[in-house]
Amino acid sequence: MGLVAFGSSRLIALWDHKAGRVLATIKGHESTVTAVRFIGDVLISGSADSTLRLWSPDSDGRFNCFQIVSDVHKKTITSLAVFGDIVVSGSAEGVFCIWSLIRNESQVKLELVEEKTIGPRFYPISLAVHGLEENRIVIAVGGTSNDTYLFTGDIKSQSFTLDAKLSGHENWIRSLSFKRHEDDILLASASQDNYIRLWRIHKGGINTIGNRTASDVEKDDEALNELADTTGINLLSNKVYHIDNDKYTLTFEALLMGHDDWIYEVSWHPSKLELLSASSDSTLMFWSPDASSGIWICSTRLGDVSIKGASTATGASGGFWNALWLDDGYSVATIGRTGSWRIWSLECTNNNWVSQISISGHVRAVTDISWEDSGAYLLSTSLDQTTRLHSTWKKDASWHEISRPQIHGYDMMAVKSFSREVFVSAGDEKTLRVFEQPKGIAELMENVCGIYTSSSQKENLPESATVPVLGLSNKEEETKSVETPDSERSESMNDDENIHGTIRSTLSALTEPPKEDHLQRQTLWPELEKLYGHGYEISSIDISEDKTLLATSCRANNETHAVIRLYETKKWLQLKSPLSLHNLTITRLRFSPNGKYLLSVSRDRQWGLWAKNESEQFELVASNSKGHTRIIWDCAWLPDSSGFITASRDKSIKIWKINGDEWNEHNQIKFDAPVTAIDISANGILVVGLESGALFIYELAINSFDPQLVEQIDEYITPSLRVTRISWRPQGKQFAVASEDFILRLYSL
Incomplete structure (x- = not known):
């Protein structure tokens, strides 16, 4: 079939590397998938849930589970090996089991042969x-x-x-x-x-x-x-x-x-006497015996030259975890801790291994997403401590990671696009950070995505960014202005120009999506500002429609810290008098489309509504201390700002509308699981995401507050864990879904 199967949290992803996309993500396991093996057309998987599962494709190509082995292993499945119809599985209780795959006309079944310690x-x-x-x-x-x-x-x-x-x-x-x-x-x-x-x-x-x-x-x-x-x-x-x-x-x-660090995998060539090895030193090595002496030597080395223990922010990929032969040995693939698959293919004419375009993604839960105002690109943050930018390749409209603006030392919690060139993000820390696009990225996005920045705007952009050793801030690379002797100053300026000039020229020369070696080294965005004020880790951020205000909140267990802080965006200064109402963490902030209101929802089960007064200051105009019976996770405004919807752990969403000077509950919809994320499109299409990963689509008729269920999205293509954020693409019929199963999904209606 030519498919590559790999574990992604609880899912098994099926990747067609020739088509360049993941065809499906298979649900079933209740914990992290730790091992997968094909045995003919049967796929065997093991998980931290201690089960083995057998899958086979139906006539439509969908893989369905036809056997679950749950009564043999008691702890995490650590390894799998296959040969013919023989399967061997190992687990964390110190046991390995030998199995036989029985095939007959009536069924295919895995039978235990012997259990060994x-x-x-x-x-x-x-x-x-x-x-x-x-x-x-x-x-x-x-x-x-x-x-x-x-x-x-x-x-x-x-x-x-x-x-x-x-x-x-x-x-x-x-x-x-x-x-x-x-x-x-x-x-x-x-x-x-x-x-x-x-x-x-x-x-x-x-x-x-x-x-x-x-x-x-x-x-x-x-x-x-x-x-x-x-x-x-x-x-x-x-x-x-x-x-x-x-x-x-x-x-x-x-x-x-030859390797300088742990070796994670070795794999023999399908037909030749050649061995491939993958190591924590971020290299793949090809080993074969010398034709004359018979001594085994390394014939080819692929990957990175990196220092043991180096972080991804300093250019290290964090090591390679596996070694796969593809295309009958004419391609090899590996993946590391950054979440990007890396492929090299052999050019038979000159016998060189050439890096190919591949797929990438987060390696921990995706926590937040934000579209650029025109929908040109999508930003995502994750507990893997990165912020990533995704967009389409103008060649074939396929989606790719185009930039990795932030590689941080804290888990990332929130992100919001401010303009095409600027965004705000917050990690699991008290500080918010404002980033500005460098010139090299602007030129890269023009060449690859067809996203253009005017010449006048581009001139004011920084050159490039780097992260200092042991640092958290992306520093702009610029010419130094320290008083030094003329000769030293000239040499220093030339070195700086070489550094950021090389990065910019490398990116501007690309005509295809950047590969991992570019993403991890050359696509950082420099920090424009740091914003302070909160006493605990940031929980939510939003920017007003007119781009003049930034609203933020942080984790809190009392009313002193459960406040909303506002920052003006001209000089990124905090406004006085934070907005107070809540007693616990504010989980979501949303400005209304007309810019008049600011809505907040909280773990204290209430929502609050602030409106601008005559002096352009926000004041509390409505609240409901019993908005829901459990935590309110999310909220969204109706397109005309005449009402809003709240989503709660009490397994319901509620629609609230204005009646005179009061905001009253108009409708409620119940679900089978806690509701964790919602969003409404400009034409009134509501998407609801649950803790179970289920997704529902409702339609809100014009001037109506009664949503009509359109469909429940097929669970074969929905997340396996909690939906953390939903965001409609501006001016489009697509919406993005972030979830705890590490995957960022994009759906089209």
């Missing part, structure tokens, strides 16, 4: 399985020890025995992979000691090197051990292991050194 305090985190002769199989198990354990057996006898314990690594075993090569089988083991070890399984007692017997090799091993004892130097072992009732011998083949 290795020892106390050992947890299997890497597994591999391969076939021997006469329907026998070999299983390699690695985990929280320095040794790799080999078991052999067959499915019919339902008996597997421990035949060998392979020593040599100096830390936990992270990945194992088998490869048949001619008459032998090669096993690659990767460890947190930064090394890869290769082992050769050979049928019979003759070693593959010359005509030396196994006893000859053992004598050499004894000599090496004696030398190690006398010199104190730990040399490579050449010990011979006998497995499967002495039918096979296993010897150490090679030690591969």
Whole structure:
């Protein structure tokens, strides 16, 4: 099928890397998906909910779960391995299980063959399985020890025995992979000691090197051990292991050194004798034996040159977690902690690996979203401590991450677009930050997205931004003005010009969406201002329709801090006298479309409405201390500002309208789960999001306060966890949905 399956929170994402998009996200697991494997057309998944689930596609291509195994493993599934119809699963209670996938005319079913343990305090985190002769199989198990354990057996006898314990690594075993090569089988083991070890399984007692017997090799091993004892130097072992009732011998083949940090995965090429490895040092390495000497060497290295422990804000990708061969070995893919898949494809004409456009996304819950006023781009914030900008590629209207304006040291909680060039965001801290688009990003968006900035505006934009070591603020790169000798000043100015000139020229030269190496290094926006005033972490922000006011709130457990602070946006200064009403955290602030009102909802179950008086100051004109019986999570204004809707944990939304000088409840709609997010389009289409991830669409007729249900969106394409924010695209028929399952979704009517 050419699909790549990967876990995303509780979901399994199915990604068509050739089409460049995720085709579906499969629901079912009740906790984080930790392992996925295809076995033919069947997909097997394991989760932190301790279950194994089997999925198969129907005639429409939808994957449906046809078996849940919940009574074997008791803790998190840590690893899966498959070979033919054999499945091996490991879990955090220290058990690994051997399964057989039974296929017959009536059903396909996973049956338990045997359950095994290795020892106390050992947890299997890497597994591999391969076939021997006469329907026998070999299983390699690695985990929280320095040794790799080999078991052999067959499915019919339902008996597997421990035949060998392979020593040599100096830390936990992270990945194992088998490869048949001619008459032998090669096993690659990767460890947190930064090394890869290769082992050769050979049928019979003759070693593959010359005509030396196994006893000859053992004598050499004894000599090496004696030398190690006398010199104190730990040399490579050449010990011979006998497995499967002495039918096979296993010897150490090679030690591969080159990675500078933990190695997370090794994977053999589908057809050639070539090994791919992925490491925390942010590199992929290709290993193969030299044609003349047979010595294993690194033939190609892809990825980044980064310092161990470096943050993504300083240009490090945070390491690579897996290594996948795609397209029969002509492409490779990996992903790291930044949430971006990275693909390289082999150009056969010059034998070079070329980086390709891929997909990216948040790696923790998405907390807030905001459209640019014209709908040109969408901003999102997440608990992964980033703010990201998404827009369409003008070539084919596909959506991509175009910029990563903020890589922060705090979880991000709120974002609001102020203009095409400026936005405001707030992390899990007391400070709000105002960002301005640099020239390089403006030119990038012109070339890639067709989003244009006038020449006069562009001239006033900063050049680029960087984050200082141990810093939280994106600093503008500009020419220094410190008094220095002419020669030093000239050299310093040239260095600065080279830095931001290189970033700008690199971005302005792009004609396709930036890849991860650009996003993590060169697409930051510099900070324009910092706004202070709140005593606790920011909870909500909004900007008035005329762009003159910024309203903010913070976490609070008393009325002293449960206030609304207003800032004028000309000089970004706080106005006096914060607005007081609530006793607990204000969860959402919304200015009315006509700019006359400011609405607030809170954890204290009440809403408050402020209106501008004759002196252009906001004063409280209405409130309801019993607006709902539980926390009010969200609110939204009707397009004509004649009423508003509130959404609550009490599983309802309420519509409020003005009657003379009073605002009264007009209608209420009940749901099966707490309502966590709502938004209304300019033409009166209401979208309701629930804690369960369900989405409902209602239509509000003109001058009517009685919503009519249009549809409940198919759960196959809705979030699996709480909907955190819904936002209609201005001047369009699309709306964005943020959720706790790490995914930002865009729907079209």
